[in-house]
Amino acid sequence: xxxxxxxxxxxxxxxxxxxxxxxxxxxxxxxxxxxxxxxxxxxxxxxxxxxxxxxxxxxxxxxxxxxxxxxxxxxxxxxxxxxxxxxxxxxxxxxxxxxxxxxxxxxxxxxxxxxxxxxxxxxxxxxxxxxxxxxxxxxxxxxxxxxxxxxxxxxxxxxxxxxxxxxxxxxxxxxxxxxxxxxxxxxxxxxxxxxxxxxxxxxxxxxxxxxxxxxxxxxxxxxxxxxxxxxxxxxxxxxxxxxxxxxxxxxxxxxxxxxxxxxxxxxxxxxxxxxxxxxxxxxxxxxxxxxxxxxxxxxxxxxxxxxxxx
Amino acid sequence: xxxxxxxxxxxxxxxxxxxxxxxxxxxxxxxxxxxxxxxxxxxxxxxxxxxxxxxxxxxxxxxxxxxxxxxxxxxxxxxxxxxxxxxxxxxxxxxxxxxxxxxxxxxxxxxxxxxxxxxxxxxxxxxxxxxxxxxxxxxxxxxxxxxxxxxxxxxxxxxxxxxxxxxxxxxxxxxxxxxxxxxxxxxxxxxxxxxxxxxxxxxxxxxxxxxxxxxxxxxxxxxxxxxxxxxxxxxxxxxxxxxxxxxxxxxxxxxxx
Numbered sequence: 406x407x408x409x410x411x412x413x414x415x416x417x418x419x420x421x422x423x424x425x426x427x428x429x430x431x432x433x434x435x436x437x438x439x440x441x442x443x444x445x446x447x448x449x450x451x452x453x454x455x456x457x458x459x460x461x462x463x464x465x466x467x468x469x470x471x472x473x474x475x476x477x478x479x480x481x482x483x484x485x486x487x488x489x490x491x492x493x494x495x496x497x498x499x500x501x502x503x504x505x506x507x508x509x510x511x512x513x514x515x516x517x518x519x520x521x522x523x524x525x526x527x528x529x530x531x532x533x534x535x536x537x538x539x540x541x542x543x544x545x546x547x548x549x550x551x552x553x554x555x556x557x558x559x560x561x562x563x564x565x566x567x568x569x570x571x572x573x574x575x576x577x578x579x580x581x582x583x584x585x586x587x588x589x590x591x592x593x594x595x596x597x598x599x600x601x602x603x604x605x606x607x608x609x610x611x612x613x614x615x616x617x618x619x620x621x622x623x624x625x626x627x628x629x630x631x632x633x634x635x636x637x638x639x640x641x642x643x644x645x646x647x648x649x650x651x652x653x654x655x656x657x658x659x660x661x662x663x664x665x666x667x668x669x670x671x672x673x674x675x676x677x678x679x680x681x682x683x684x685x686x687x688x689x690x691x692x693x694x695x696x697x698x699x700x701x702x703x704x705x706x707x708x709x710x711x712x713x714x715x
Numbered sequence: 716x717x718x719x720x721x722x723x724x725x726x727x728x729x730x731x732x733x734x735x736x737x738x739x740x741x742x743x744x745x746x747x748x749x750x751x752x753x754x755x756x757x758x759x760x761x762x763x764x765x766x767x768x769x770x771x772x773x774x775x776x777x778x779x780x781x782x783x784x785x786x787x788x789x790x791x792x793x794x795x796x797x798x799x800x801x802x803x804x805x806x807x808x809x810x811x812x813x814x815x816x817x818x819x820x821x822x823x824x825x826x827x828x829x830x831x832x833x834x835x836x837x838x839x840x841x842x843x844x845x846x847x848x849x850x851x852x853x854x855x856x857x858x859x860x861x862x863x864x865x866x867x868x869x870x871x872x873x874x875x876x877x878x879x880x881x882x883x884x885x886x887x888x889x890x891x892x893x894x895x896x897x898x899x900x901x902x903x904x905x906x907x908x909x910x911x912x913x914x915x916x917x918x919x920x921x922x923x924x925x926x927x928x929x930x931x932x933x934x935x936x937x938x939x940x941x942x943x944x945x946x947x948x949x950x951x952x953x954x955x956x957x958x959x960x961x962x963x964x965x966x967x968x969x970x971x972x
Binding site for chain 1: 730815967
């Protein structure tokens with residue numbers, strides 16, 4: 406049996422002020438996986454990542470990285486992890502090249518090898534031309550990419566990305582995902598937390614959703630998306646008629662003169678909808694999902710959890 | 716991590732600390748040199764010429780070791796407290812905390828960096844002193860060991876201060892209200908033999924007195940306290956403060972949630 410990249414067993418954390426951030430989290434991430442860890446703000450994601458990277462002391466439970474306990478053998482476990490934190494946490498007065506080389510040094514990697522790696526990753530993340538400028542001069546997107554380059558300096562087997570694309574423009578986000586996908590394809594296990602759910606849907610094969618310190622869903626992305634029973638489509642039409650057709654299992658709403666929303670079961674076919682609209686003289690010019698499918702599921706799961714808690 | 720990997724990690728911290736000292740040399744090296752020059756001019760030349768001899772040396776010669784040690788102590792303390800607290804404040808201490816590096820390597824790296832600044836500043840002040848008076852080092856090994864031990868004691872104290880500090884004010888309070896008074900009362904400008912009781916006995920509780928006198932013995936060959944006692948006091952502080960600092964790192968006080 407393959408040793409999991411990450412095995413978390415009944416991890417709990419209660420902070421000094423009494424806040425119970427994790428209430429017994431257990432999950433397994435297989436080697437080579439691209440794993441999404443989602444949850445609303447304050448759900449416990451960052452606490453979990455903090456414990457895995459040894460920045461937060463767990464109250465109880467344990468986690469193993471490729472079979473190495475983070476409590477019993479912290480040093481060996483940390484050697485296997487690369488962390489891209491949510492907040493900028495490098496010395497803004499140092500240069501990106503030095504930041505990367507120093508990080509490698511903390512892992513016991515000599516300067517010669519560290520310099521080669523720093524050049525490689527700074528080039529791959531399109532930061533080489535800024536390698537010898539003070540880091541405070543970098544743009545927000547560059548700073549995020551620098552943290553990825555820094556996390557790669559020990560060439561980790563498990564890369565943890567905590568909201569790495571927050572506040573980053575779409576072009577840079579895409580280039581970051583291209584890089585991380587390449588790292589994953591080369592064998593590195595990736596755990597991602599993000600609030601951009603379309604990223605998680607596109608990139609991740611497995612997913613866990615945390616809310617109120619508990620795992621509320623832990624499955625494959627395909628299985629989760631398959632549970633979505635209702636979808637809402639936005640139809641751009643030539644003109645919205647005064648009376649909309651009535652179809653069983655479909656709720657149609659005219660939003661403005663040229664837009665109709667159609668909320669329907671996934672089992673319902675689209676042909677009958679188009680046929681009904683056509684008989685009412687409506688020409689559909691384009692169509693899209695109202696929200697990302699994962700986003701719709703995420704909202705439902707979190708809201709369901711809150712209703713239960715209430 | 717293996718021994719060689721620990722050595723690489725240690726070298727990385729020391730290198731980074733020395734680069735920091737050199738990068739901001741106008742804050743780390745020049746101010747103490749200017750301050751001590753003023754001390755030499757005012758206390759050594761202007762006032763000292765009216766005081767006469769102390770333990771067989773001119774007043775200027777007598778205060779030079781004390782002022783050098785004072786520079787070493789305050790700069791070692793200031794370096795580690797501002798550097799480590801700065802790393803905490805800017806959160807880049809996390810770069811070290813998430814690495815496999817053991818805690819003792821982090822502590823030793825910062826202490827070596829702070830001792831290095833203390834030694835550089837001490838050497839600068841000593842060179843400036845030579846413009847005002849003649850000095851011949853009586854016991855070079857004692858001088859060297861007292862510098863390293865004295866700087867280490869206050870590096871460790873500065874580290875503990877930085878671990879507990881929550882804001883920049885917290886690392887300024889201890890030097891202002893504890894370190895400076897203890898230094899002035901630690902026999903930098905006078906021999907404690909001049910004090911009557913109970914002030915002489917009270918002065919013997921001040922650890923800085925032992926550091927200043929150990930260094931003065933190394934340079935001039937005279938001391939107010941037995942030199943063995945001075946070294947024992949410094950060693951006790953090194954061991955005690957190291958244990959406290961390592962315990963704080965191990966528990967993650969002020970560093971890990």
